[in-house]
Amino acid sequence: MQDHDQARKRMVEEQIAARGISDPRILQAMRTVPRHRFVEPRDEHLAYTDQPLPIGHHQTISQPYIVAVMTEALELEDEDKVLEIGTGSGYQAAVLAELATQVYTVEKVEPLLARAKSVLEELGYDNVFCKLHNGTLGWPEYAPYDAVLVTAGAPGVPQPLIDQLAEGGRMIIPVGDQAHQELIKVTKNQGRIERQELGGCRFVPLLGEHGW
Template sequence: MKDTFKHKGLRQQLVSVIKAKGITNEAVLTAIGKIPRHLFMDSSFLDHAYQDKAFPIAANQTISQPYTVAFQTELMQVKKGDKVLEIGTGSGYQTAVLCELGAKVFSIERQQELFKITSRFLPKLGYRAKKLIFGDGYKGLKEEAPFDSIIVTAGAPFVPKPLLAQLAIGGRLVIPVGEDVQTMTLFVRKGPKEFEKTEFGEFRFVPLLEDKN
C-alpha cells in the first residue's frame, strides 16, 4: 500500500493529459491527482496505472479510463454534501473520486467477488461511502432516494426507470446508453415527470448486468 513520489509525479502527468482532453472542473482534477489509482489495480499493472486507459480487474470487469471517470464526474456537478448513487462500484476508484468531492456516496455492485474486495479495500484508504450494497443496480436504491445525482459506470442497453424516479428535482443522471458502443447521456430532472436529455459522444463500457445471482 505504498504511494511514492514517483506515483504522485505520474498522477500529475495524468491530470495534464485529461486536462488537455477538455476536463476543466478543478475539484475533479484535484481528486484524480490525489487518488492512488495504482492501489486499485493488480500489482502487475503498476506501470499502466497512470496511463489514460481502462484495465482489467477481478470478475471480468475493468477499472474505467481516468478520462471517462473525470468526464462522467464533471457532468454530475457534484457539490459537497450531495447525496450520490453509484451503479457499479467496481474497483472503487470512481467511488473514491466522489468521496474526495465530499459526496455522500451510496454504491451498488452486483459482482459478489468485487463487492467483497472493494468493501474491505476502500476504508483502508480512508474512503468511506455511506453504504456499499451488493445488489441489482437496475433497481436503484429506493429507500435512500431522492439523490442529487446518479452515475452508472457500465453500459446500459436502456435507461432503467427506477433510476429516473429516484432523482431529486434538479438531479442529474449520467448514464452510458447502448449495446456495443454507448452514448454518454445526461438526464436532468426538471419536474415530477419532466426530464431534459443531452447526449455527449461515444464511449465503451462493460455491460450493466441485471441481477443474476
C-alpha cells in the same frame, strides 16, 4: 510512492486537463485518489496510463479521462448525495467521495465489492457506503439522490434510477447496444426528464432486471 505521485500528476496534466476538463475540484480529486491501489497488482505500473484495465470477473476500471468526463458532467456540489451503479474497483466511488458528502455504491459481483470496500476503508473513505445488489434497481432506501452515475452500458435508462433521482438531479449513463453506447446526461426538471448526449463510449454491459 514518489513515482506514483509524479505519475498521477502527469496523468491529470496530460490526459485530463489537456483534454478540456477544467473543474479544479475534479482535477484535485484525481490528483488525490491513488488509482494504483484500485488496479490488479500486476497492472500497478499501468495505473496512470490512458486506458481501462481489467480487474477480473469480466469487469474493468475505466480510463481516467472517462472518469473525469462523467464526474464533471454530474456537476456535483459539496453537500450532494450520490448513487453509483457498478462499484467495480472502487476508484470512481473514491473520486466521487472527494466531491460529495455521501456516496452509495452498488455492485453485483461479490468479490469485486469486497475488494473495493476493503481498499476504500484502508484509504479512509468513510463517506462511501457499499451494497451487494442488482444495480438496475438502484438503492431505494436512501433515495432521492442528487446525482446518479452508472458505470455500465444499458439498453435504456432504468426507470428505478429515474424514480430515485431528486428534483433537479443529474444522471450520467451509457445507453446503446452491448458494443457501443452514447454517454447520456439525464436531468429531472419539474418532474420531466431531459436528455443530453455527451459522446460515444464503450462500457461493460449493465446486467439485471432493467438492463441486459
